[in-house]
Amino acid sequence: MASNTLFQRRRNKILQLQNIYKKLGNFKLEDITLNIKEGEYFVILGPTGTGKTVILEIIAGLYHPDKGTLLYQDDDFDKLLPEERKVGFVYQDYALFPHLTVKQNIEFGIQNNGNGKSNGNSIQIEKMINLMDIHHLMDRYPKTLSGGEQQRTAIARAIVTSPQILLLDEPMSALDPQTKNVFKKELKELHRFLGTTTIHITHDFTEALYLADRIAVMQNGRIIQVGTPSEIFRTPGSVFVANFVGMDNVLQGTYQDGKVLLANGLQINIIENDTLLNGKVSIAIRPENIIVEKERIHSSARNNFKGKIIDIIDLGALSRLTADIGILLNVLVTNQSLTKLKLEIGEDVWLTFKACSVHILRGAH
């Protein structure tokens, strides 16, 4: 992977948040440490009200941290005024200037440099307008635009100034699902094209999965896990993260010799043989990693349980099936196999999953 090493080498730490604390009213950020690399698309994921926006506002200079340091390329970033930091900020509701047209909004940041008429800038603006596909909107005022159009304008306004860091605060939460899907792709292409270091905040895991180079998961004002999307998705570090990334089946039990003993006596085989692992643990099994059959199948999978279907919810192409095997497990099956196997509520089934599909959650319960 030659391209990958090249990629790695280019990526120095560019923005460092070290042990940042901030108290704002009832709400606080605690011990936030993040190292964001150059050109990285970094997503901060967490439920609403966990202080994600405040992190962006600290980076942009609206607030100073109570404790901790903020470094940009090893320099103290906190000393700089917001107008000196060269960050692009896109708020959740876009915060376009209502008294200016789309064109004037986009040119706002460039006019201030005093060389608004210089060729480079007009090329930059032209490029951005094409990239965001908004030339037909240039003379309109923000209040006449749809959510998606406001969104494009806000992003164009932020990036024409070539910011060092682009900060996106829940940029898609106000869009309808269809626009959101289109926009997700565009945002990814935009990042590939410009390579601007980007910090994006969201509560939507699928959004994070699609866009992020790395994800930080936040809970109650703290960062609880940082990793690549696949790390977070496959090996969530705690029950909270597991629930957040849609890992439905989180179970508590006691670890003993390669097995986890659940309260009702069920034994689940796991692969991790960690001697440090002792006593109470939480485990998680992704619902799509469980196979449902009417008969017991003989395979290498080491976890086989008999149970009864107690609920089926149609999710469109898939169905979520809940089976009682002494405990309740959720399973995702395609609607095709649901019909083929004639699965109905009340039927007996066998649930099978591999030992390697069982994840140990190490974080707080």
Place this chain on the structure above:
Amino acid sequence: MAGSKTHKRQNKYFSNTIVFFIILLISFIILATSMILIRGVPNLWESLLIKEIQFAIKLSLYTSLISTFYCIVFSIPISYGLARFSFIGKSIVNTIMDIPMALPPIVSGVALLILFGNTAFGHQLADHGLKFVFTVKGIILAQFFVNVPYIIRIMKSTFHDIDPRLEFVSRTLGYNRLKTFFKVTLPLAKNGLIAGIVITWARALGEFGAALMLAGATRMKTETLPISLFLNMSCGDLKLGLASATIIIMISIVSLLIFELLGGKQYVISKEAE
């Protein structure tokens, strides 16, 4: 369904009561103002040719425009500060700013008269050419003192309603506080500012009590429209008195219309909400 009938009847009484009071008050207001307009308007043109009325109009315009200008100069930075920044003692500052609004203007006038006429500070100023007692400058100062809390209130709620994140975005785009204020905040405050100016100016035109105390009521010297009304009514010249009153009413109604057009209601509401 006897119950339903009772409800219907009571609902009808309820709305009828509201309509009754609205009509009563509206008739009263229209009746009272028309008493002046009916008598004043037919003679208006004739009155406008009288020297004394011309003097009063000119003096009223001159003093009200200057005092409104000072109200703007003071109210913009003060109200922005009070709307945006939090500091220790802010509520005390707010209350002090409102004092001239709570005082009867005539009391404000007495206070100013003593300050500028009867203290070392006042004498010092007078020695340096700033004479306020029984002068035109005194009229301007009285109007300013009485009106500045109103424009501060209007501007405060105007600035308060502007999303601070717009200013913050402007700063991330490289504008410092000052530039942001002129490029973002002030343009967004335009309607509130115009409404504030119109209402302040109209109030300055009608200012009587404080001006009377500080500047006195000297014919053809400190004779603004309301003072002229007062002087002419006192000596029984009803025709001249009504001419001044008519002009004041007409200016007041026009400025009220402008204020309403610019969303004045909004400011009054947020004033109450504070």
